[in-house]
Amino acid sequence: MNADHPRDRPKGWLPRHHRQAPRPWRKLRLGFLRWRRTVLANAHTARIYRSVVGGLGTLIVLIGLSLVPLPGPGWLIVIIGLFVISSEFQWAQRLLHFVRVNVERWTQWVMAQRLWVRWTIAAVTAAFVALIVWCALKLIGLPDWVPDLAIFELLTLR
Template identity: 35%
Template sequence: MTSEPAAPDRTDRAEDDAGSGGRWDAFKQRWRAFRASIARRPTLNLAYRILVGLVGSVVLIVGIITIPYPGPGWALVFAGFGILATEFTWAHHALTWVRGKYRIVMDWYTSRGWFIKTLGAVGTCALVVVTLWLLGTFSMVGGWIGVDWTWLRSPLMS
């Protein structure tokens, strides 16, 4: 009579992944130990905080610039604040405030009728087209296909 090993129970794996003693908790403990080892060295701690500040600021600025365009604008804003919030209390408070305002605005927008939603989509498309024109994209693509119309030229990129 051969006995096969019992199949692992799904609840055991779920507890390992999310419960106490799971992989996430182990990761958090290792991260806290790593961060504490950096904090014990003032120069290294300052360098780490500067690096976090620079990376978080760059991600935040790129996110703010890309908010009006299709893509991950708001996700980058939240990621930038999240990076900064790991080291700076003001960023944690700002993240909480911005997240709340974002939810209020999105709740308002999604509760509106088709006219406001269509107006938002048309406004976004217009903003993208104007930006592409100002950056000289239409003139560049026109040059590729042999079209040199004056109105395609950007006033900024002449």
Template identity: 35%
Template sequence: MNESANQSTYSAAKRRWARWRDGLRERPVADFVYRVVIGVVGLLVLAVGIIAIPYPGPGWAIVFLGLAILATEFRAAQVALHWVRQRYDAVMAWFGRQHIAVKALSAAFTGLVVVASLWGLGALYWFGDLIGFQPAWLKSPIGIGSD
């Protein structure tokens, strides 16, 4: 399929979606329910993304996805998405210009956050239990996940 056919298919799908959404707007109860569902789903995805930020993986991508879901219905989320993306791009550009020592320190801090949170959640003790290694210091300080 060539580029113009892809664009045409995308445009047709976008028009169908817009007509469907306009139909919902004409029905106040359906529109309200739809916006509530979008709000709940968007906030859940956003919360998962925020929790995932310090861990290796797509934490920021999930944050942007959550904001994008919310931005389909809420102007404040559109503004927040734009603002967060600008700040993220600026920080990543700054980080890319830093010395290797700053990058290594950042990686070490990220690793420390991951290990500390896994320890606090009791995951380290649980994993130790799987392999038969259970020193007392692996137990969660707040009692989660340990016997």
């Protein structure tokens, strides 16, 4: 017998979603889905809509790819761009699934390794990010608001 059977619940018990007010984003999402269905019903507007979604998603992916070598959320922005594109294109859904599966495999593989292997991977990643930051600062120079410290002379950044 299920422990959550209604007879076993305290008097006046309601599930969480009954105790709360309707979620505000639900109306917005349903409105968007109705609008999207209307847009996709016409072949001409469907092409325009798909072009805009594809262009916006591609722009987000390109911005993310340009940020990948820098410290920060470069790959996350790429994946967000793929989410945008995958809302309209089947090939992007397959690519997103491929990325998701391989990131999960990579994470499981890394977590199954010994501690020294994980630390080595982390150190190599940190060294790569430090090298990219150094190269970027070497090319564009240090901003004026950065104080004069001896470390910048040792790194040949001043």
